[in-house]
Amino acid sequence: MDKNLKIVLSLKQQLNSILKKYDDLTQTQLSSYTEKLPEKQKEAINACFNAANCKSSNGRRYTTTWVYECLLMRIKSPKLYRKMRRDNILPLPSYTTLQRYIKKLRPVYGFSDATIKMMGLKVKEMTEMEKHGCLLIDEMKLSEALSFKKSSLQVEGFVDLGEYSTEKDQDKLGDHALVILFQPFCGKWFQTIGAFLGAGAVPGTTLEKIIIEAVIMLENQGIHVDCVTTDGATWNRSMWKLFGIGQKSSSCIHPSDSKRQLWFASDFPHLIKNLKSRIINNKVLDTPEGTVDVSHWKSIIKADSSLQIKICHKLTADHIRPKHFQTMNVKMAFQFFSRSVAAAMEYYKDKVPELNNCEASIAFVKRIDQVVDAMNSQIPKDALRPDPESIHNK
Known part of the structure; x- marks a missing residue:
């Protein structure tokens, strides 16, 4: 004790x-x-x-x-x-x-001057390479709604494009949000620099002015914008044309420095989704190796349906007949062109009559899968290269 x-x-x-x-x-x-x-x-x-x-x-x-x-x-x-x-x-x-x-917090539509100035202070401690990046621009559909903000005694929900709002838009309810985000090439951080509320998609002429203003504001803070990335929507293609972007040109003179080029790129996941939709809607796609046929994917699903342990378990009927917003699902688009799909085609090639001539589909799926791996890679070893001897170009 x-x-x-x-x-x-x-x-x-x-x-x-x-x-x-x-x-x-x-x-x-x-x-x-x-x-x-x-x-x-x-x-x-x-x-x-x-x-x-x-x-x-x-x-x-x-x-x-x-x-x-x-x-x-x-x-x-x-x-x-x-x-x-x-x-x-x-x-x-x-x-x-x-x-x-x-x-x-008092969030407002338009560009956030305080955020952009804070980004300018942040990049002062970075190397020159870390200051380079791209603008990402995207729109999303919203439900129309009005709300009364007690703190400011204002009604919110009407179109707000900042200084680009017109008189005829002032009484319209906003149903589309445009968001502009900056992401550096080196580093994992990213920052939204502005948001706008419009009635329908923002017109290409207005979008052109917003992009120029965003680029100049960031460049004035020592942040180098080298690329603008958007999806392939009609209003975005209209904006590309205003910058002189077409089949033979993917860049224009930089708004802040005439010695540099401002490049325009289409959103990669959006391209893969469009490619998947193209094959499903048109049934076939002609390639140098032969004809890619959507029936080859259907045959895999049908052959797997009788097995408890499936050869390609991730491929389902929803990939061929997407419902509602499944056409916008990036994961399903990547699964449609995955390596496991090519392996399933090779496995069933001699077992299922409908897959006897699927060599072109196998080669096409493998090529797209390699491109997806290269775009998803975060190490130089696996990156996409112009070198014809590169593993991803074979």
């Missing part, structure tokens, strides 16, 4: 010693201990120490960065957020507190 008492007293002394060291720990010392940690881990540790200095959870104060991180955690997994907060794993603000911070 005396031995156990001594152990308890010893542990209490150690605990008191640790608490005393913590009380003596200054912010400078804490910074020296955490300087080698990633920024987000530093933020979490600082939040824990700040929470420990408060007598109750009602007196906690949070940094803006920590609030944003908490908001992202709540969005990704509300259940996990509630558990971490309930068990005090991290000092997370309540839902009410997060909502108060959200109400302080």
Whole structure:
């Protein structure tokens, strides 16, 4: 019993010693201990120490960065957020507190000058190569709706194209959102720099002006825009023509530097989706190796339907007869041209009469699969190259 008492007293002394060291720990010392940690881990540790200095959870104060991180955690997994907060794993603000911070935000349509200036400060610490990137432009369909914002006493939901709005558009309800995003060639970060609300797709003439303004604003902050990427929608092709982009030209003189070129590229996943739709709708596609026939895909599905362990289990009837928004599904388009489809055709070639002459389809699927692998690759070894001896060109 005396031995156990001594152990308890010893542990209490150690605990008191640790608490005393913590009380003596200054912010400078804490910074020296955490300087080698990633920024987000530093933020979490600082939040824990700040929470420990408060007598109750009602007196906690949070940094803006920590609030944003908490908001992202709540969005990704509300259940996990509630558990971490309930068990005090991290000092997370309540839902009410997060909502108060959200109400302080005042998002507006148009370009975000503050965001672009902050990006300019960020790239000052980067190398010249890390400052180069591309603009990604996309539109999405929205439901028409009006809402009254109490903080600004304004009704929101009408068309808002910034300075490009016309008088006839002011009373129209917006149903399309145009988003402009910058992504560097080197690095995993990306940033939305502007959003616009239109009635229908933004016209090509207006889109041309928005792109020029976006490029100039970023270039003025030391960020080099070398490429503009869009899908192949009609209004985007109209914008390409205004920049002089066609079958024989994929670039124009850069708006900020006459010695450089501004390149235009079509969104790769969108091209693969269009290629899949082309084969399904037209039934056949002529290639140098022969005719690619959609019936070859149908034959695989039919042959697999009688097997419990399927040769190509990812290929389903929905790939051939897509429903609703499945035509826009990138994953299904990539699966349509996957290596497993080519392997299934080779396996069934001598077993299913409909697949006796599928060599052209096999070669075509393998080639598209190699292109997809090259475009998805993040290492130079597997990248697409102009070298005819490259593995992806064979």
